[in-house]
Amino acid sequence: MPFANYKFPEGILDHARKEEIIHRTTAMFVEYFGEEVRPYTVVLVEEVADGGWGRADETLTLEKMGLPPKRT
Template sequence: MPFVQVQAIEGVFTEEQKREVIARITDVMVSIEGESLRGVTWVNFIEIDSGCWGIGGQPLTTEAVKAMQNGG
């Protein structure tokens, strides 16, 4: 029974996008392991508080990620 954990900063993904991530990751796992394991493939989407995730010693915020998404 595979368990996939996705972590992202809160407020970056909409509810619809999170559902899509979960569905697509499940599809990828099933394409590897077989359709019979779809019902027991777990995907856990965890949101981390803005500013509580650091890269290169600097906290990363929701606003910073959204700026990156927009090419800035």
């Protein structure tokens, strides 16, 4: 079963962008493995709270990455 797990800072993706990621990822798996994998493809789009993740021993925030604060 093809599986993709994307993690994004909370609030930077709206519903339409999440849906686009799911559709495009599914299309990529189908292109690579064939149409028979479509019903078994799982795409998980997760949002991580601001400051809830890091890289190279540094906690990352939207501000540190130069991104606008999350949408409310």
